Amino acid sequence: MVLLAYPFLMESRELRYFVAVAEELHFGRAAQRLNMAQPPLSRAISLLERRLGAELLLRTSRSVTLTEAGTVLLREGRAALDAMEAAEHRTRRAALAAAGRPGLVLATKAGASGELLAKLLDAYAADPGSIRVDVVLCAPGEQERLLRNGRADVAILHQPFDDTTGFDTEELLTEGQIAVLPAGHALTTRENLRLKDLTDVEDLPAPRWPGPDGTYPAGPGPEVHSHTQLLQLISLGRTLMVAPDSCRSQLRDDVVAVPVTDAPEVTTVIAWPPQSRSRAVADLGRTSLRLRSLPDQAPRRPVMMATAGPAWPRAAGAPQG
Amino acid sequence: MVLLAYPFLMESRELRYFVAVAEELHFGRAAQRLNMAQPPLSRAISLLERRLGAELLLRTSRSVTLTEAGTVLLREGRAALDAMEAAEHRTRRAALAAAGRPGLVLATKAGASGELLAKLLDAYAADPGSIRVDVVLCAPGEQERLLRNGRADVAILHQPFDDTTGFDTEELLTEGQIAVLPAGHALTTRENLRLKDLTDVEDLPAPRWPGPDGTYPAGPGPEVHSHTQLLQLISLGRTLMVAPDSCRSQLRDDVVAVPVTDAPEVTTVIAWPPQSRSRAVADLGRTSLRLRSLPDQAPRRPVMMATAGPAWPRAAGAPQG
DNA sequence: CCCATCGATACCTACGAGGTATCGCTCATG
DNA sequence: CATGAGCGATACCTCGTAGGTATCGATGGG
Numbered sequence: 001m002v003l004l005a006y007p008f009l010m011e012s013r014e015l016r017y018f019v020a021v022a023e024e025l026h027f028g029r030a031a032q033r034l035n036m037a038q039p040p041l042s043r044a045i046s047l048l049e050r051r052l053g054a055e056l057l058l059r060t061s062r063s064v065t066l067t068e069a070g071t072v073l074l075r076e077g078r079a080a081l082d083a084m085e086a087a088e089h090r091t092r093r094a095a096l097a098a099a100g101r102p103g104l105v106l107a108t109k110a111g112a113s114g115e116l117l118a119k120l121l122d123a124y125a126a127d128p129g130s131i132r133v134d135v136v137l138c139a140p141g142e143q144e145r146l147l148r149n150g151r152a153d154v155a156i157l158h159q160p161f162d163d164t165t166g167f168d169t170e171e172l173l174t175e176g177q178i179a180v181l182p183a184g185h186a187l188t189t190r191e192n193l194r195l196k197d198l199t200d201v202e203d204l205p206a207p208r209w210p211g212p213d214g215t216y217p218a219g220p221g222p223e224v225h226s227h228t229q230l231l232q233l234i235s236l237g238r239t240l241m242v243a244p245d246s247c248r249s250q251l252r253d254d255v256v257a258v259p260v261t262d263a264p265e266v267t268t269v270i271a272w273p274p275q276s277r278s279r280a281v282a283d284l285g286r287t288s289l290r291l292r293s294l295p296d297q298a299p300r301r302p303v304m305m306a307t308a309g310p311a312w313p314r315a316a317g318a319p320q321g
Numbered sequence: 322m323v324l325l326a327y328p329f330l331m332e333s334r335e336l337r338y339f340v341a342v343a344e345e346l347h348f349g350r351a352a353q354r355l356n357m358a359q360p361p362l363s364r365a366i367s368l369l370e371r372r373l374g375a376e377l378l379l380r381t382s383r384s385v386t387l388t389e390a391g392t393v394l395l396r397e398g399r400a401a402l403d404a405m406e407a408a409e410h411r412t413r414r415a416a417l418a419a420a421g422r423p424g425l426v427l428a429t430k431a432g433a434s435g436e437l438l439a440k441l442l443d444a445y446a447a448d449p450g451s452i453r454v455d456v457v458l459c460a461p462g463e464q465e466r467l468l469r470n471g472r473a474d475v476a477i478l479h480q481p482f483d484d485t486t487g488f489d490t491e492e493l494l495t496e497g498q499i500a501v502l503p504a505g506h507a508l509t510t511r512e513n514l515r516l517k518d519l520t521d522v523e524d525l526p527a528p529r530w531p532g533p534d535g536t537y538p539a540g541p542g543p544e545v546h547s548h549t550q551l552l553q554l555i556s557l558g559r560t561l562m563v564a565p566d567s568c569r570s571q572l573r574d575d576v577v578a579v580p581v582t583d584a585p586e587v588t589t590v591i592a593w594p595p596q597s598r599s600r601a602v603a604d605l606g607r608t609s610l611r612l613r614s615l616p617d618q619a620p621r622r623p624v625m626m627a628t629a630g631p632a633w634p635r636a637a638g639a640p641q642g
Numbered sequence: 643c644c645c646a647t648c649g650a651t652a653c654c655t656a657c658g659a660g661g662t663a664t665c666g667c668t669c670a671t672g
Numbered sequence: 673c674a675t676g677a678g679c680g681a682t683a684c685c686t687c688g689t690a691g692g693t694a695t696c697g698a699t700g701g702g
Binding site: 009010011012013015052053054055056067068069071072073075076077079080082083084086087088090091092093094095097098150165166168274275 | 332388412414416418
Binding site: 347348349359360363364367380381382383384385 | 647648649650651652
């Protein structure tokens, strides 16, 4: 039996079009996002619908909504586009490596696990045969995306917040969580807290982070987009936050940490795509294994990091060597 | 920050072209497979290379080989194309379901776990709200592919043979393995065997199954493409096989089963793509859970199955209801 | 040494992706 | 209830490019 060619009709271009429309629920805005005019977009979508034999969108002249099939195609289509993008990035990276400029891109959440990460990178750098590691700091939850679309080779994820299905992982650290509160607030007198003590605190409404679409959820709390900003807002007595224990080391003097006893334990893991059997990734994984059984304080050098939002301009990276 | 459109260049068409060439390592044959002429294929590939900024293939006028980058793109590209195809199939299936013709496609290895599967399907069919299940019998190892490219919603896989990374799974059965030998063969006098007793048995060389590319590996054993054929060859004293314990029930009288004590245990699992939170799949998963704690012999009806090779013509399905 | 094999190049054609103009429907507004 | 703004669909045109044919040039076998 001979292996045949893939027989499906869909082109990735059409899928990009559909995903744009499905996310915007508006042909005009989607067309703008795609840098094209609205009519060809309308045509492409209805052609796609005819070829799939499935209604994807319900349009009136006032609104666009997804059908069942459309919802499925949005989810599956995003995954497929991520995979396409990943193929492209990983190939480019492999070509660079073959051309003598090997490198790893590690994605981690901005403002998390600084200590741990620095130790890991130092230990890896000490490995003979280790290569340059570029660190990309991204918004909470963005790491997973970068790993899925190939912009990163490895990521530091936090269970149970990030979805690690489909990745190989190595546990790095499990820890409890603390509440970070303004110094002097009534709650700071407590030895420890429970989650329900922290919901609906009148004068400290939970902060609101932007979603992946850039919009903020509704609510009374302040809108935030960085941790420094959040800490400042806490110290000003405007909000509070619940975070893993290890972030204590990064707190300012004007905020107070109180353990939250019933918050879920947070496990920091290092994750990579399963078939990525590159030596470098394997080495890094092995390093992280070794790290857990190592004496605690190795000599530390400062670690330079590059920041990168989820936007498209390539993430600049600082050498780790 | 606004969610932007996917900015990559690669079209799935180009990727299909590359995968075809990379698998054939021959532009002419690849072009045939793609139903096109060779020159535009050559052009498309070199254009792809220029746009990726990466050499993918090393060509002489006598041979084509993959570079490092090409190897990466072959692996990643296959995954991406599977994802594209999956998006298409799952969308079509969702549309059918929305149109009142819901159905599940379950992939399983031909000639494996008949008992277990029949029980599972019966139990599920007894569930109120259960829907039609089409069973696709495929060549060993093909189930995984069907699940990844969306032609199946659920699959019966066998650890450690099949790769379940990226799937949600539910364990069904763990069992040892047996050697199936011609009746009367010297080895059948043994109470049990070890793996090394079975390698290099002069008169019973291991059978050779076709790989995914349709070619047979080299070796002394006979070429086989079905289990019936294999059993016949065993009964003729030409070969042997090692298989999970449960296949005993399907053996003919002229072959003998002997336990292999050091063969790895085989775990039969039911698997599905993780985000596929359709009610039907969830029900089936729950049914399989219940099954493990159930009394053994429920009344059984015969189960009709459709066969399907890995080739493209749509798998026909027989209703389960 | 010559021919078979195979990928690359040159050149042409035609399909379809994408643009502009405009229509037709729906709802908010006074 | 009339009007206009907003939005998707339709009509029509243009041009880029995917794909075909013919042929070249390199390489290795007989």
